[in-house]
Amino acid sequence: xxxxxQMEGPVTLSExxxxxxxCTYTATGYPSLFWYVQYxxxxxxxxxKATKADDKGSNKGFEATYRKETTxxxxxxxxxxxxDSAVYFCALMNTGNQxxxxxxxxxxxxx
Amino acid sequence: EADIYQTPxxxxxxxxxxxxxxxxxxxxxxxxxxxxxxxxMELHLIHYSYGVNSTEKGxxxxxxxxxxxxxxxxxxxxxxxxxxxxxxxxxxSSDGLAADTQYFGPGTRLTVL
Numbered sequence: 001x002x003x004x005x006q007m008e009g010p011v012t013l014s015e016x017x018x019x020x021x022x023c024t025y026t027a028t029g030y031p032s033l034f035w036y037v038q039y040x041x042x043x044x045x046x047x048x049k050a051t052k053a054d055d056k057g058s059n060k061g062f063e064a065t066y067r068k069e070t071t072x073x074x075x076x077x078x079x080x081x082x083x084d085s086a087v088y089f090c091a092l093m094n095t096g097n098q099x100x101x102x103x104x105x106x107x108x109x110x111x
Numbered sequence: 112e113a114d115i116y117q118t119p120x121x122x123x124x125x126x127x128x129x130x131x132x133x134x135x136x137x138x139x140x141x142x143x144x145x146x147x148x149x150x151x152m153e154l155h156l157i158h159y160s161y162g163v164n165s166t167e168k169g170x171x172x173x174x175x176x177x178x179x180x181x182x183x184x185x186x187x188x189x190x191x192x193x194x195x196x197x198x199x200x201x202x203x204s205s206d207g208l209a210a211d212t213q214y215f216g217p218g219t220r221l222t223v224l
Contacts (some may be wrong), residue, residue, distance in 0.1 A: 066197070
């Protein structure tokens with residue numbers, strides 16, 4: 001069945017460090033891919049998305065590129081801030097409009 | 112910004128009580144979802160609805176029930192709460208179009224003593 005696998009955390013980085021959170025997926029056809037962010041005590045918010053191969057989603061300095069050949073959608077940011085501390089979820093929506101979420105990766109950025 | 116609301120935000124209740132978690136959205140979305148989020152953060156789909164009078168069980172078995180009498184409203188009910196129901200409950204909605212996005216409410220953190 002369809003699924004999402006993302007890098008296990010927790011991840012701790014110093015401010016201004018480079019961030020990569022890996023995400024790979026299994027799905028038939030061409031799913032849409034998403035990154036959601038969850039701040040403490042809140043629900044999930046859409047961070048970025050990509051709907052077809054080679055698309056790059058970007059928002060708030062975060063980027064992720066839809067790589068069909070490696071079935072990946074890794075999240076990157078060049079310089080993290082303390083305010084980026086949160087839990088990040090990779091997700092896919094398959095051609096049947098069903099959503100699958102990864103297990104979440106907790107990021108802590110220290111000053 | 113998404114307009115999806117959940118009440119209460121926090122609830123502490125005794126075993127055996129009946130509770131209803133409210134979820135409302137003002138975006139006119141047809142699809143709505145309930146997720147249970149465990150302490151390890153993983154999301155589990157417990158119920159979903161594709162429109163009025165449509166409800167389906169999700170991937171994770173749950174003793175809760177849902178109803179969808181109005182498009183904007185998707186309440187979740189536990190007839191008899193138990194400590195094993197202690198969790199974070201997240202409601203979401205989407206517009207059902209291709210490549211649509213799920214919009215999440217702020218969640219209800221339920222503690223059953």
